[in-house]
Amino acid sequence: MVVLSVPPEVSVILLDIEGTTTPIAFVKDTLFSYIRENIRDYLLTHWGEEECQQDVNLLRKQAEADSHLDGVVPIPSQSEFGADDMERMIQAVVDNVYWQMSLDRKTPALKQLQGHIWRTAFAAGTVKAEFFEDVVPAIRKWRQAGMKVYIYSSGSVEAQKLLFGYSTEGNILELFDGHFDTKIGHKIESESYRRIAASIGCSPNNILFLTDVTREAHAAEEADVHVAVVVRPGNAGLTDDEKSYFNLITSFSELFLPAAS
Missing domain, CATH: 3.40.50.1000 (HAD superfamily/HAD-like)
Known part of the structure; x- marks a missing residue:
């Protein structure tokens, strides 16, 4: 040795x-896969909560800062989409997160939302x-x-x-x-x-x-x-x-x- x-x-x-x-496999195959598979349901469940909206606002600001990058997915505000168009806003968030994850980005906005989604999984015993x-x-x-x-x-x-x-x-x-x-x-x-x-x-x-x-x-x-x-x-x-x-x-x-x- x-x-x-x-x-x-x-x-x-x-x-x-x-x-x-x-192990990298746990992070990539378990944690990141959990985000991809559950982000939509998480947003639908928690959309009306202040913490979730804070996460979305951070992602929106990050998307604005990323506007010069190829493939960036903007996240419109409620004033642009209308307060009743939750599904389209959620889709924009999902697409933005998928885009960031595909590039293995480490932005605080992405990491904050991921942490909150993982919190539900760990607390429920779904993931260890x-x-x-x-x-x-x-x-x-x-x-x-x-x-x-x-x-x-x-x-x-x-x-x-x-x-x-x-x-x-x-x-x-x-x-x-x-x-x-x-x-x-x-x-x-x-x-x-x-x-x-x-x-x-x-x-x-x-x-x-x-x-x-x-x-x-x-x-x-x-x-x-x-x-x-x-x-x-x-x-x-x-x-x-x-x-x-x-x-x-x-x-x-x-x-x-x-x-x-």
């Missing part, structure tokens, strides 16, 4: 979710989050060693809490010291990692970031954050240059924490 020694200055472990703690088998034991070990553990994902903080609150391992939210999403910055921008360090109250050099995405790893490194790239079944392949450049692990159990001095 490969063993990667964690630098002694590291006191915080920052985790990606998709492809790192959780899955993790690689090494994840929870390793996190417990890190915390026992005095490490702080945070999540940084493109999914909304609310969606993250659903994953760790409704999982095959039960509710494990108590294992995490906090959560970050793209409101703090995009994951391929180095400044995001500096903001995370400032929010935690540590130096970037005190953080070890685990991710399966090399562009995120490069951004974190530029911010002076320690990085290891996680190689999991179903993840995108790495180039020979990436394999030789980055520290690689296939399991969280391969991280060796130095004894406290």
